Amino acid sequence: MSTRESLITRNFRVLTGLVLITWLILPLIPLAIWSFAKGWFFPDLLPKTWSLRAWEYAMSDTAGVVDSLWLTIGISLAATVLSILVGVPAGRALGMYKFRGKEIVELMILAPTIVPGIAVVLGIHSVFIFMGLNNSIPGVILVHLVPTLPYMVLVMAGIFANYDASFEAQARSLGASPLKTFWYVTLPAIMPGIIVGGLFAFLVSWSQYILTLLIGGGRVVTLPLLLFNFATSGRNDITGAIGMIYILPGIIILLLTARHLSGRSGAVGGFGQI
Amino acid sequence: MTHVSIKELTKVYPGASEPSLDRLSLEIPTGELTALLGPSGCGKTTTMKMIAGLLEPTSGDVTFDGRSILKDKPENRGVVMVFQNYLLFPYMSVAENIGFGLKMRKKDPEEIKRRVGEMLELVKLPDLGKRKPSALSGGQQQRVALARALIVQPNVLLLDEPLSNLDAHLRFEMRDLIRSLQQEMGITTIFVTHDQEEAVVLADRVALILDGRMKQYDVAEAFYKRPVDEATARFFGGQNFIAGTAKDAVFEGSFGRLQLPEGANQGNGVLTFRPENVLLNSEPSAVNSLEATISDKIYLGTQTRLKVRIGEEVADVISNPSDVEGLSPGDTITLTLPPGILWMLTS
Numbered sequence: 001m002s003t004r005e006s007l008i009t010r011n012f013r014v015l016t017g018l019v020l021i022t023w024l025i026l027p028l029i030p031l032a033i034w035s036f037a038k039g040w041f042f043p044d045l046l047p048k049t050w051s052l053r054a055w056e057y058a059m060s061d062t063a064g065v066v067d068s069l070w071l072t073i074g075i076s077l078a079a080t081v082l083s084i085l086v087g088v089p090a091g092r093a094l095g096m097y098k099f100r101g102k103e104i105v106e107l108m109i110l111a112p113t114i115v116p117g118i119a120v121v122l123g124i125h126s127v128f129i130f131m132g133l134n135n136s137i138p139g140v141i142l143v144h145l146v147p148t149l150p151y152m153v154l155v156m157a158g159i160f161a162n163y164d165a166s167f168e169a170q171a172r173s174l175g176a177s178p179l180k181t182f183w184y185v186t187l188p189a190i191m192p193g194i195i196v197g198g199l200f201a202f203l204v205s206w207s208q209y210i211l212t213l214l215i216g217g218g219r220v221v222t223l224p225l226l227l228f229n230f231a232t233s234g235r236n237d238i239t240g241a242i243g244m245i246y247i248l249p250g251i252i253i254l255l256l257t258a259r260h261l262s263g264r265s266g267a268v269g270g271f272g273q274i
Numbered sequence: 275m276t277h278v279s280i281k282e283l284t285k286v287y288p289g290a291s292e293p294s295l296d297r298l299s300l301e302i303p304t305g306e307l308t309a310l311l312g313p314s315g316c317g318k319t320t321t322m323k324m325i326a327g328l329l330e331p332t333s334g335d336v337t338f339d340g341r342s343i344l345k346d347k348p349e350n351r352g353v354v355m356v357f358q359n360y361l362l363f364p365y366m367s368v369a370e371n372i373g374f375g376l377k378m379r380k381k382d383p384e385e386i387k388r389r390v391g392e393m394l395e396l397v398k399l400p401d402l403g404k405r406k407p408s409a410l411s412g413g414q415q416q417r418v419a420l421a422r423a424l425i426v427q428p429n430v431l432l433l434d435e436p437l438s439n440l441d442a443h444l445r446f447e448m449r450d451l452i453r454s455l456q457q458e459m460g461i462t463t464i465f466v467t468h469d470q471e472e473a474v475v476l477a478d479r480v481a482l483i484l485d486g487r488m489k490q491y492d493v494a495e496a497f498y499k500r501p502v503d504e505a506t507a508r509f510f511g512g513q514n515f516i517a518g519t520a521k522d523a524v525f526e527g528s529f530g531r532l533q534l535p536e537g538a539n540q541g542n543g544v545l546t547f548r549p550e551n552v553l554l555n556s557e558p559s560a561v562n563s564l565e566a567t568i569s570d571k572i573y574l575g576t577q578t579r580l581k582v583r584i585g586e587e588v589a590d591v592i593s594n595p596s597d598v599e600g601l602s603p604g605d606t607i608t609l610t611l612p613p614g615i616l617w618m619l620t621s
Contacts, residue, residue, distance in 0.1 A: 164361075169326075169348075170357060173326050174354060175349045185363060
């Protein structure tokens with residue numbers, strides 16, 4: 001019985017793996033080939049001539065790809081850190097306490113995942129102009145919080161719903177100040193959530209296009225904006241090279257945090273908790 | 275070396291109509307081990323958290339050696355609380371758990387290592403310092419929790435149901451360990467429990483709390499011999515309550531006349547006596563001897579419980595199984611209630 005079950009489980013795993021590879025990896029292969037192609041025309045299965053021209057251009061100063069890469073990393077990191085700073089206390093409140101209007105707060109936090117960003121950002125745009133935040137990097141970082149926060153808060157609320165605060169009381173009783181209690185007791189316990197939520201926040205910020213375009217006013221050129229420019233101008237080889245650079249962080253982060261996404265950790269399992 | 279004084283301590287939780295703890299006053303002398311005993315929800319854990327600074331009282335005061343500590347932060351009170359479920363930090367090893375309090379006090383790492391080693395010896399777990407708490411048994415976790423609390427040499431130690439999660443054979447071992455460490459270090463210790471047996475075996479003195487109010491604060495023996503009222507007597511397993519009147523050391527009730535000890539309470543009330551103190555098969559001529567009919571006999575292993583009828587009344591008697599061998603329901607026996615075991619409760 002058990003060998004039969006394990007056989008089914010294994011087949012299912014192999015099948016899932018194949019589907020995921022087909023969906024996630026296959027579409028990237030033509031992109032990768034394009035980046036090394038010197039012209040690639042129908043009906044050739046592979047390009048006739050190869051070249052590193054697209055990569056050389058992408059790495060050159062004139063393309064601005066490297067500057068844009070650092071800018072995007074900086075903006076996404078800042079948005080992630082801010083998401084953590086807001087998401088941890090908010091998740092604690094939603095996961096651990098009962099209070100009046102909790103359902104409304106939950107709905108408001110979830111709203112950006114339901115309401116299209118373009119609808120929200122037009123309103124935000126006029127407010128940011130008033131505050132002088134438009135066309136600026138801080139403005140872009142702030143507006144990225146709109147789509148990143150729901151993920152962060154939801155993950156942290158799930159973590160805190162399964163969290164036992166009496167460990168903090170115990171630490172205080174043993175002589176730890178509130179700050180040390182957080183550092184030695186709370187932080188290790190919620191770390192899986194911070195990692196998973198932070199990963200979500202980083203990738204959501206990383207892939208923002210419309211919000212960056214409108215609030216940045218074309219002056220804050222992150223990688224997706226640059227990528228779009230080249231894609232619309234028909235340079236498939238350069239688009240392929242930048243595309244490769246663009247998906248790199250996602251793959252690196254995924255590999256680094258795969259352990260926490262496996263479902264064995266409470267961070268992802270907590271989604272259904274609130 | 276701390277004398278703990280609790281004055282009119284009251285806690286009303288927001289939105290609650292009844293106080294969870296109603297004007298509790300207690301004096302706990304230096305170095306004594308006191309039990310707060312009561313059913314669950316009686317306010318005893320609330321009391322403990324207020325002493326530890328984890329909960330703010332609604333009114334009243336707690337003083338250590340005459341100085342109020344209510345304004346002090348939990349980490350500065352010199353109070354360590356050991357929770358019922360031990361709460362060992364899962365990310366730290368046993369040694370790191372025990373050394374946590376010293377690390378928070380910024381002690382030298384070498385000193386911490388040495389004292390953790392001593393502490394592990396003291397709680398008889400010398401080789402387990404490197405393990406994770408999850409790899410320990412319940413009894414071992416309890417000892418680590420105790421070591422973690424004692425290493426900071428607190429002025430006051432608070433224990434929440436220290437024996438209740440342990441198997442029967444571990445209970446006495448742990449009781450002896452707690453008792454010997456507490457005596458050796460002279461730490462004023464308060465523990466809460468719902469189990470009167472736990473309170474009796476561990477504590478110097480017991481405070482019984484029922485419905486948020488303190489009923490009696492005394493040595494354990496007094497709860498059996500001189501309970502303050504019927505509820506207190508019942509909490510300690512008292513079963514026999516006979517209504518009647520006491521006057522000039524004579525009780526008059528449906529039992530007939532019984533001789534009371536000198537100085538017994540006077541007036542209308544209830545006469546009580548412990549089931550285990552009744553004498554069986556005594557001479558009919560002895561003082562306070564009564565005819566009784568056995569209505570039920572329950573064998574409990576180390577003792578036998580008899581339900582007997584005496585006139586209109588029903589009483590409980592506990593005796594040695596060998597003393598009542600051969601007796602069965604329906605038999606008539608002679609009981610004696612020596613004046614020394616009788617206790618008159620008057621309102």
